[in-house]
Amino acid sequence: MASLQTLQVEVNGQAQVRSVAPRQHLVDFIRNELGLKGSHLGCEHGVCGACTVEVNGRIVRGCLTLAVQAQGGKVRTIEGLSADGDVRDLQDAFVRNNALQCGFCTPGMVMAAKELLEAKPDATREEVREWMSGNYCRCTGYQAIIDAICETLAERAKNSSSRPSEKVSV
Amino acid sequence: MKSAAFDYVKPAAMAELFELLQSHGDDARILAGGQTLLATLNMRLSEPKLVIDITGLQELRGIHQVGDRLFIGALTTHTEIENSALVSQHAPMLTMAAPHIAHRAIRNSGTWGGSIAYGDPAAEWPCCLCAMDGHVHLQSPNGSRKISATDFFIDLYTTALAPDEVVVGADVPLASQADWFAFDELARRHGDYAVAGLAVAASFTGKVAQRVNLAFLGIGTIPWRARRTEALLVGKTLDLATVEIAVASLKAELDPLPDLTHSPETKRHLATVLARRLLSAAHANRSAIAV
Numbered sequence: 001m002a003s004l005q006t007l008q009v010e011v012n013g014q015a016q017v018r019s020v021a022p023r024q025h026l027v028d029f030i031r032n033e034l035g036l037k038g039s040h041l042g043c044e045h046g047v048c049g050a051c052t053v054e055v056n057g058r059i060v061r062g063c064l065t066l067a068v069q070a071q072g073g074k075v076r077t078i079e080g081l082s083a084d085g086d087v088r089d090l091q092d093a094f095v096r097n098n099a100l101q102c103g104f105c106t107p108g109m110v111m112a113a114k115e116l117l118e119a120k121p122d123a124t125r126e127e128v129r130e131w132m133s134g135n136y137c138r139c140t141g142y143q144a145i146i147d148a149i150c151e152t153l154a155e156r157a158k159n160s161s162s163r164p165s166e167k168v169s170v
Numbered sequence: 171m172k173s174a175a176f177d178y179v180k181p182a183a184m185a186e187l188f189e190l191l192q193s194h195g196d197d198a199r200i201l202a203g204g205q206t207l208l209a210t211l212n213m214r215l216s217e218p219k220l221v222i223d224i225t226g227l228q229e230l231r232g233i234h235q236v237g238d239r240l241f242i243g244a245l246t247t248h249t250e251i252e253n254s255a256l257v258s259q260h261a262p263m264l265t266m267a268a269p270h271i272a273h274r275a276i277r278n279s280g281t282w283g284g285s286i287a288y289g290d291p292a293a294e295w296p297c298c299l300c301a302m303d304g305h306v307h308l309q310s311p312n313g314s315r316k317i318s319a320t321d322f323f324i325d326l327y328t329t330a331l332a333p334d335e336v337v338v339g340a341d342v343p344l345a346s347q348a349d350w351f352a353f354d355e356l357a358r359r360h361g362d363y364a365v366a367g368l369a370v371a372a373s374f375t376g377k378v379a380q381r382v383n384l385a386f387l388g389i390g391t392i393p394w395r396a397r398r399t400e401a402l403l404v405g406k407t408l409d410l411a412t413v414e415i416a417v418a419s420l421k422a423e424l425d426p427l428p429d430l431t432h433s434p435e436t437k438r439h440l441a442t443v444l445a446r447r448l449l450s451a452a453h454a455n456r457s458a459i460a461v
Contacts, residue, residue: 022178044171064208134273
């Protein structure tokens with residue numbers, strides 16, 4: 001029988017100390033040990049993207065990450081991201097564009113899009129499509145999802161370019 | 171789709187890693203980025219008794235220029251390579267290939283060394299290494315050695331890595347003004363395993379090709395260097411007629427293995443589509459510079 005490991009990890013800003021089996025992947029830990037059910041499990045072999053969470057500032061496949069690999073690190077899930085308000089605009093754009101039907105893929109979509117908004121603020125629609133290709137939506141709402149992300153990119157670009165001129169006028 | 175039970179250990183030094191490999195042999199598997207290993211564990215295609223997490227070994231990280239080569243440590247992630255200014259300056263083929271590797275969330279975890287050690291014939295890094303005449307650096311308790319990439323990949327998921335050895339990194343020659351690189355692949359969905367892919371490492375004097383290395387992924391059991399076609403292109407200008415000669419030669423030279431959805435004929439056709447595209451792009455690029 002494999003021996004348990006003591007896992008110390010910060011999840012959505014809260015320190016957690018738990019005993020975990022090495023074979024437990026990060027999303028089973030988040031869902032079953034911490035009770036945070038926003039991160040979903042679709043395929044459990046890295047294809048669908050429903051389990052996307054952030055570890056130490058970067059998105060990962062939660063099903064292809066062992067919980068013990070997050071030792072000493074910081075994890076953020078859709079619950080933490082929503083509470084922080086970092087993607088309020090993106091979430092609003094999802095609602096406006098009907099970019100979700102059943103909603104199963106949505107947490108993964110939002111997590112993946114969050115890193116795109118940060119890493120490629122001037123991404124073209126084609127680049128958005130490529131970036132989001134790692135996330136499946138089985139209601140096939142892709143057009144609306146891409147629309148929502150592109151809209152958020154455009155809004156953020158407008159807001160950041162209007163800020164300097166506002167300062168000048170002040 | 172849950173992994174079988176295993177023990178987990180995260181060594182803090184290379185010596186500790188070698189001891190673990192020696193004492194556990196084939197019961198142990200090395201975890202780097204885990205983007206292949208975790209999937210195979212979840213599907214129970216692999217049931218090791220011990221998983222050795224090597225991500226604590228700082229000496230396996232980093233990208234450095236060493237003489238006339240660029241060395242990339244085994245634990246460098248695909249995203250780190252994609253974003254590296256050193257890589258785009260000295261090994262632009264890798265910058266072109268990186269976005270084709272799976273998806274961002276996977277590139278944030280998956281590693282250079284893991285991809286090389288696994289030796290998947292549809293993977294990007296082994297193919298790039300073979301095209302660029304890269305070297306794989308290996309270390310064991312008995313010392314270090316360097317092996318050319320074209321000798322390292324032996325057969326399907328089979329490499330020259332000995333049981334007591336680990337991949338510590340790989341290097342490629344620094345790009346010069348005379349060099350031209352390209353990478354492209356055809357996949358059903360962006361980031362999926364490619365049906366066929368091509369890495370080109372070429373050098374020119376004016377418009378005349380001095381070498382045109384062609385390495386295909388997704389075709390054979392290892393990256394496929396099309397050496398007969400390469401030889402035809404040396405000393406030539408890659409004009410339309412020459413490109414068609416290369417395409418005809420590739421049709422005879424490539425003997426693709428089918429996958430679940432693509433016949434050898436489809437793969438052979440797609441390989442020539444890529445060759446036509448990239449060789450024409452090379453010619454256009456060199457013609458623009460020569461003018």
